[in-house]
Amino acid sequence: MFALCDCNNFYASAERLFRPELNGKPVVVLSNNDGCVIARSEEAKACGIKMGDPEFLVRDLIKKFSIQVFSSNYVLYGDMSERVMHNLGRWFPRLDVYSIDEAFGWLGGVKDLGNYVPKIRESVVRNTGIPVSIGVAPTKTLAKLANKMSKRTGGVLVLDSDEKIKAAVNDFPAHELWGVGRQHYKKFESLGIRTAGELRNMPEMWFKQHMTILGQRMWNELWGRPAIPLEAVRETKKGITVSRSFRNYIEQPEILAEALTLYASRLAEKLRREKLRCLYLQVFLYTNKNREDHPQHFPSHTHKLLIASNNTTDLVSIAVRVSARLFRAGVKYRKAGVIATGLVPENELQLNAFFDHDNGKKDTVSAVLDKLNLAYGRGTLRMASEGYEKKWRLKHEYLSKGYTTRWADIIKVK
DNA sequence: TCTGGGGTCCTAGGACCC
DNA sequence: TCTGGGGTCCTAGGACCC
Numbered sequence: 001m002f003a004l005c006d007c008n009n010f011y012a013s014a015e016r017l018f019r020p021e022l023n024g025k026p027v028v029v030l031s032n033n034d035g036c037v038i039a040r041s042e043e044a045k046a047c048g049i050k051m052g053d054p055e056f057l058v059r060d061l062i063k064k065f066s067i068q069v070f071s072s073n074y075v076l077y078g079d080m081s082e083r084v085m086h087n088l089g090r091w092f093p094r095l096d097v098y099s100i101d102e103a104f105g106w107l108g109g110v111k112d113l114g115n116y117v118p119k120i121r122e123s124v125v126r127n128t129g130i131p132v133s134i135g136v137a138p139t140k141t142l143a144k145l146a147n148k149m150s151k152r153t154g155g156v157l158v159l160d161s162d163e164k165i166k167a168a169v170n171d172f173p174a175h176e177l178w179g180v181g182r183q184h185y186k187k188f189e190s191l192g193i194r195t196a197g198e199l200r201n202m203p204e205m206w207f208k209q210h211m212t213i214l215g216q217r218m219w220n221e222l223w224g225r226p227a228i229p230l231e232a233v234r235e236t237k238k239g240i241t242v243s244r245s246f247r248n249y250i251e252q253p254e255i256l257a258e259a260l261t262l263y264a265s266r267l268a269e270k271l272r273r274e275k276l277r278c279l280y281l282q283v284f285l286y287t288n289k290n291r292e293d294h295p296q297h298f299p300s301h302t303h304k305l306l307i308a309s310n311n312t313t314d315l316v317s318i319a320v321r322v323s324a325r326l327f328r329a330g331v332k333y334r335k336a337g338v339i340a341t342g343l344v345p346e347n348e349l350q351l352n353a354f355f356d357h358d359n360g361k362k363d364t365v366s367a368v369l370d371k372l373n374l375a376y377g378r379g380t381l382r383m384a385s386e387g388y389e390k391k392w393r394l395k396h397e398y399l400s401k402g403y404t405t406r407w408a409d410i411i412k413v414k
Numbered sequence: 415t416c417t418g419g420g421g422t423c424c425t426a427g428g429a430c431c432c
Numbered sequence: 433t434c435t436g437g438g439g440t441c442c443t444a445g446g447a448c449c450c
Contacts, residue, residue, distance in 0.1 A: 031436035038432095038436070054435040072436085099432045099439095181430050212442055214430085241438055290435055302425090337437090395434095 001136055001160065002230065003105040003117065004143040005088055005124075007081075008131045008151070010101035011039035014080045015070045017129045018403045018411065026067040030055055033245045034071055034395050071396035079404045083128045091120045094232040104140060106230050113158045121155055131155070137165065140228045141221035144178040145169070145196065165224060170197035179218050184211055196222060236343065237274070242267045243337020246392040249288075253327045256285075256336065257320045258387035263338050264319035265383055268312040269373075271340055272366060277308035279342030281315060283322040286335040297333075299326040308344050311362040312369060315340075316383050 007013060011029040016022045026043035030036065037053045047065040049058055055069075062069060081100045089095050092105030110116050117134055124132050135146025137159040149168060150157035159165045174196050175185040187210055193199050200222035207215035217227040242263045250256050260283065271278060284300035303318050319338050327333075372381045401409035 033436070034434090036435055052435085056434040059434095102432075179430070183429060212429090214442075238440075239438090243437065245436065288435085335436090339438095 001107040001110070001113065001138055002140050002143040002226075003092070003107050003120075003134055003136045004140070004147040005103050005105060005120070005132050005134045006147055007084060007101040008133055008155075009039055009041055010081075010130070011070075011072065011077055012041040012044070013130050014077050015073070015400055016041065017080070018400070019068075022068055026065055027070070028062070028067055029070045029072055030398065031072060032394055032396070033247065034397055035245065038072065069398045071399040073400050073402075075402055075405050076400065080128065080130060084124060084130050084132070087124045087127050088120070091116075091123070094230055096230045096232055097234070104143065104230055106232075107136060113160060117158055118156050136160070138224045139221040139226045140230075141178050141218060142168075142224065145172055145176075148172075148176060162224070166197070168196075169200060169222065170195055172196040174199045177218070179211075179214060184215075236276075239339055239341040239343070240267060240270050240274070240276075240278075241337060241339045242270065243284075243335060243339075244394060245335040246333070247395050248392060249332035249334060250336075250392055251330075251332055253324055255387070255392060256323050256327055256333065257385060258390065259336055259392055260319040260323045260338065261316050261383050261385040261387075262390075263336065264315040265312050265386070267338050267340055268310055268315045268366070269370065271310035271343075272346075272370060275346040276340075276343045277310040277346055278315075278340035279305055279308045279344065280340070281305065281318050281322075282339040282341065283319050283326065284337055284339070285323065285326050285333050287331060288334040295331055297328055297331045299328070301326060302341075307357060308342070309362075310346065311366050312383065313362055313365065316385065320385060 012027045015029060016027055024043065025041070026047050027041040028037050028044045028049055029039040031038045034055055036055060037049055037051065037058065040049050040051070044067055047061055047067060049061060049067070061067070077100060085095070085097050085103055088103055088105060092107065094106040096104040098104055107113065113136060117136055121132055121134050124130065133147055133150045133155045135143050135148070135150050135157050137143040137146045142159055142165060145168060146157040146159045149172065159168055172195060174180060174188050174193055177196055177199070180188075188194075188199065193202070200219060202219075204216060204219050207219040211218065220227040244259070244263065246259065250259065280302050282300060282302040284298070286298055287294055287296050289296060301322050303322055305314070305318070309315065315338070323336065369381050373379065403409055403411060
């Protein structure tokens with residue numbers, strides 16, 4: 001049996017944990033640049049705030065219901081996530097951490113699930129302060145379904161018989177299934193399919209034809225036959241991205257170069273942290289697609305490196321050069337990013353017979369950079385091309401403190 | 415009038431996830 | 433005026449190989 005454990009309204013719960021006076025009050029967390037709503041407490045949902053709502057469109061609701069607003073604080077969420085996962089790990093022989101607030105656990109051989117599962121939930125809540133819900137079923141897809149249904153029934157739901165599964169799928173909306181997005185739902189609608197129960201009664205070939213092999217897997221999973229295995233060890237990543245929207249539009253190539261310098265520096269740091277190097281570096285620019293009156297431009301280019309690298313100097317110089325070529329005058333750019341692919345382990349460096357390698361000099365520079373920035377704070381030592389003013393940098397006006405990660409921000413008990 | 419078969423790699427686009 | 437960021441997988445088509 002699989003268990004899906006997920007934190008309720010995770011970011012909102014994490015923020016409220018250190019502001020107990022907000023318990024029972026509406027709370028929302030905004031995306032980067034304070035753009036749109038990405039987490040809501042139950043009270044905020046009841047005020048009519050929807051997932052993904054742009055902040056400027058719900059400003060009136062926020063004011064009307066005195067909703068507490070937070071910018072996203074990923075350092076805090078990352079740390080709280082680690083605590084939750086660590087606690088979950090005590091209860092499962094194998095744990096597959098699926099996202100920052102979700103994990104699949106393997107419950108093979110546990111006899112009294114009805115007794116065991118609620119204990120997991122109570123323990124995590126007691127040890128971390130983060131409320132979680134747990135759904136249990138014979139497949140991952142059904143465990144996800146059970147998890148969603150459990151939010152209405154006290155946070156735990158175990159589907160351990162064909163009868164229970166049948167009752168659950170007949171009561172579950174097809175568009176809320178794991179793996180069903182807007183496009184698939186449109187197809188279901190046109191056929192009059194509303195519930196997961198109606199959906200799984202369609203023939204297997206229908207799934208294969210209309211939803212590719214992923215649909216075929218879903219069909220099996222809905223009938224209780226596991227088609228998606230537990231990944232106790234996550235495979236190494238295929239790519240690493242750093243991209244951000246700008247606070248204001250960028251219309252000058254030299255300002256764009258500043259942003260790309262920062263993003264490529266961050267990307268190099270991420271690669272070094274994961275002990276990887278990249279063979280390809282993709283650079284892309286975006287305009288604001290919500291503005292039909294602006295000229296649109298979404299250029300992108302992938303640069304192939306002669307030797308795999310994770311050095312800040314290498315990646316920054318490529319990113320800046322490529323972005324200058326992609327840039328078009330008279331266009332208002334809203335966002336840019338860099339993607340590293342062709343990832344290889346740091347210590348398996350393949351040299352190039354026709355190209356001079358510097359015998360690790362740049363690696364030494366990067367190591368010094370990381371060491372200084374770790375000791376004295378991120379950005380202490382950085383590339384000069386990052387600029388000084390950085391007016392394009394993210395907006396986060398409602399940022400909470402680093403309660404669990406910064407000594408200066410630790411809560412004092414009187 | 416008639417021009418093979420089997421494969422890999424890469425890219426772009428679509429769909430979905432949290 | 434103001435609409436996030438970081439991922440995965442699948443498919444189709446083009447270019448190329450023998």
